Amino acid sequence: MSRFSQTMSLRLRILAVALLPLLLAVGLLAIYFTQRSASEMEQSLDRLGRDSAKHLADTIAFDLFSGNLPPAKRFLDYERSFRRIEAAGVTDGVQWLLVSGHAHTLPVLTGLPPTPQSSKETMLFFAHPVQLPATAESDPYLDPSIVPQEKYFLVVSLSRSPVEQARAQAGLAASGTALFAMLFALLLAWRLSGRVSRPLLGITRTVAQLASGKLTERTPELSHGEIGLLERSVNQMAQALEENHHNLELKVSDATAELLGQKLAAEAAVQAKSRFLAAASHDLRQPLHALTLLIAALRDEVPDGEAGRLTRHIEASATAMESLLNALLDLSKLDAGMVEVRPHCFPVSVLFHQLANQFLPVAQARDIRLSFAPNSLWVNSDPILVERILGNLISNALRYTERGGVLIGARRIGRDKLRFEVWDSGKGIPHEYQARIFEEYFQLENPERHRDKGLGLGLAIVSRLVQLLGSHVLVRSQPGRGACFSFQFSRCAAAPSQPVAASVANFMLPLENSLVAFIDDDEAILAAMVEVFDHWNVALAAGEDAEQVRNELQALGRAPDLIICDYRLRDGHTGIEAVQLLRDAFGAQIPAALLTGDTAPETIQEIQAVGLPVLHKPLKPAKLRAFLSHLLAEKTSSPISSKPTEP
Numbered sequence: 001m002s003r004f005s006q007t008m009s010l011r012l013r014i015l016a017v018a019l020l021p022l023l024l025a026v027g028l029l030a031i032y033f034t035q036r037s038a039s040e041m042e043q044s045l046d047r048l049g050r051d052s053a054k055h056l057a058d059t060i061a062f063d064l065f066s067g068n069l070p071p072a073k074r075f076l077d078y079e080r081s082f083r084r085i086e087a088a089g090v091t092d093g094v095q096w097l098l099v100s101g102h103a104h105t106l107p108v109l110t111g112l113p114p115t116p117q118s119s120k121e122t123m124l125f126f127a128h129p130v131q132l133p134a135t136a137e138s139d140p141y142l143d144p145s146i147v148p149q150e151k152y153f154l155v156v157s158l159s160r161s162p163v164e165q166a167r168a169q170a171g172l173a174a175s176g177t178a179l180f181a182m183l184f185a186l187l188l189a190w191r192l193s194g195r196v197s198r199p200l201l202g203i204t205r206t207v208a209q210l211a212s213g214k215l216t217e218r219t220p221e222l223s224h225g226e227i228g229l230l231e232r233s234v235n236q237m238a239q240a241l242e243e244n245h246h247n248l249e250l251k252v253s254d255a256t257a258e259l260l261g262q263k264l265a266a267e268a269a270v271q272a273k274s275r276f277l278a279a280a281s282h283d284l285r286q287p288l289h290a291l292t293l294l295i296a297a298l299r300d301e302v303p304d305g306e307a308g309r310l311t312r313h314i315e316a317s318a319t320a321m322e323s324l325l326n327a328l329l330d331l332s333k334l335d336a337g338m339v340e341v342r343p344h345c346f347p348v349s350v351l352f353h354q355l356a357n358q359f360l361p362v363a364q365a366r367d368i369r370l371s372f373a374p375n376s377l378w379v380n381s382d383p384i385l386v387e388r389i390l391g392n393l394i395s396n397a398l399r400y401t402e403r404g405g406v407l408i409g410a411r412r413i414g415r416d417k418l419r420f421e422v423w424d425s426g427k428g429i430p431h432e433y434q435a436r437i438f439e440e441y442f443q444l445e446n447p448e449r450h451r452d453k454g455l456g457l458g459l460a461i462v463s464r465l466v467q468l469l470g471s472h473v474l475v476r477s478q479p480g481r482g483a484c485f486s487f488q489f490s491r492c493a494a495a496p497s498q499p500v501a502a503s504v505a506n507f508m509l510p511l512e513n514s515l516v517a518f519i520d521d522d523e524a525i526l527a528a529m530v531e532v533f534d535h536w537n538v539a540l541a542a543g544e545d546a547e548q549v550r551n552e553l554q555a556l557g558r559a560p561d562l563i564i565c566d567y568r569l570r571d572g573h574t575g576i577e578a579v580q581l582l583r584d585a586f587g588a589q590i591p592a593a594l595l596t597g598d599t600a601p602e603t604i605q606e607i608q609a610v611g612l613p614v615l616h617k618p619l620k621p622a623k624l625r626a627f628l629s630h631l632l633a634e635k636t637s638s639p640i641s642s643k644p645t646e647p
Contacts, residue, residue, distance in 0.1 A: 030174030037170030049126035076100035369405030517560035546578035559586035
């Protein structure tokens with residue numbers, strides 16, 4: 001609302017309060033004086049009519065009874081004009097004997113004596129009997145034979161127009177007086193309302209400015225009395241608000257600076273942790289990768305017995321270390337946002353069958369009952385990620401369940417939801433720790449950090465994967481009564497059964513007669529890779545840098561069938577550069593893949609951006625051979641896909 005509108009609204013309200021009582025009083029007075037004037041005129045006409053009728057009746061009585069009608073007529077005419085009478089007449093009730101003026105203004109005769117006073121809309125009628133005065137002597141001039149036997153009446157008619165004129169004049173006078181009084185009162189009230197509304201409007205404007213945040217606004221202190229006190233009070237309030245706001249800004253600024261410092265420190269700590277994990281993971285994966293390759297080569301060489309038993313223990317230790325490093329790698333992938341969700345409709349029964357094949361041997365070894373509830377429902381989500389979530393939950397349940405069993409099921413929720421549940425009969429989780437179990441590296445019962453109990457990353461990975469799929473994981477547990485982990489996705493209709501397509505490529509094709517180019521700056525890994533490929537009877541051109549391998553291949557006079565290269569090389573070079581160098585020398589269509597022990601999100605993103613497949617150290621020889629066979633099969637069946645994949 002504009003300032004003018006606010007001013008007019010306030011002043012009009014003040015004027016209304018001031019003028020409404022005055023308007024009511026003036027209206028009542030005007031009505032009173034108008035009615036009074038009309039009433040006085042009515043009374044005046046009534047007196048005139050009565051007096052005229054009596055006077056005329058008494059005056060013409062002698063002439064009427066003596067039969068001398070012309071003088072009576074002249075007298076009536078004279079008196080009618082003198083007294084402003086509309087008409088006058090003498091009647092016996094049946095007919096008019098004598099009429100002066102307009103006969104149509106006289107009342108209609110009904111055969112009965114007229115009433116002393118009557119009226120219609122525009123006329124007033126007054127009647128008086130015509131009688132001779134009583135006398136004891138007979139009048140010698142009055143012939144008794146002509147004296148009528150019936151009574152005569154003189155009727156006078158007066159117009160009501162003077163009453164209406166008086167009413168109109170009184171109303172006009174009252175209206176004029178009221179209008180003048182109203183104008184005067186309006187002018188006076190306008191001036192007075194302005195003196196009241198202006199300071200009130202200033203106070204209102206100041207309050208509005210204060211409400212909008214302009215705390216330096218003040219209202220001029222120009223008034224006296226209560227309004228002046230209000231102006232001073234508003235200014236005092238504004239001063240207090242400005243001081244409090246200033247103090248609050250100082251406190252907020254100090255708190256913001258402190259929080260910013262804490263945020264920067266926390267971010268620096270997170271970055272330092274990520275760098276440490278990436279560096280530690282890379283440094284640990286390098287010798288572990290070489291150890292894995294050497295163990296595989298050693299297992300094929302040593303016979304059964306004590307040497308074989310020691311080899312199996314060494315392999316078990318390497319496998320445990322590999323699983324711990326893989327957990328770190330999974331967490332790094334989630335942090336980097338490199339896990340792609342590919343949802344589609346799939347049956348729950350197939351998922352349960354795969355999990356049963358994976359975990360039933362583990363449960364039997366621990367003498368724990370593992371059961372999957374039969375299910376014919378279908379769910380719309382990423383089957384690989386859902387299997388990973390349930391696998392982590394089942395592994396966690398088996399690890400912390402000493403006796404009893406683990407039950408996995410899925411049930412309908414509402415009209416279109418499906419909830420997966422993993423129940424166990426373990427020790428349970430205290431209520432105060434149920435929110436913390438999804439934190440990284442948090443474990444309830446592993447103060448000694450035993451390797452068999454993992455790093456405390458399984459539930460953290462579960463929570464992030466469930467959130468990535470658009471849901472959230474819930475836990476219900478009581479100490480001593482086990483626990484239940486659950487999450488839910490959307491159901492879908494079962495897809496029509498389709499025949500299983502024949503395999504396009506044989507991923508276990510032999511690698512004989514193929515030449516693999518391998519680049520790694522770690523001498524132990526180079527030596528281990530040479531041993532493994534020798535056992536496979538696969539030709540290997542290996543070296544610490546791309547130039548060395550290129551020269552060796554040129555000396556052989558043969559292009560490599562596959563290129564395998566470590567991501568980090570000496571002098572700041574990368575495997576991406578090495579692959580490009582060999583492809584420039586021998587052909588751009590040569591299949592290639594990168595090996596890395598680095599779990600940093602930046603490294604993973606950089607490798608994925610160039611479109612090369614990536615394998616993470618440590619790598620089991622069987623997995624490496626399957627992957628190389630896969631690349632060779634793709635080379636022979638179709639062009640190399642540029643989309644990054646990880647077996």
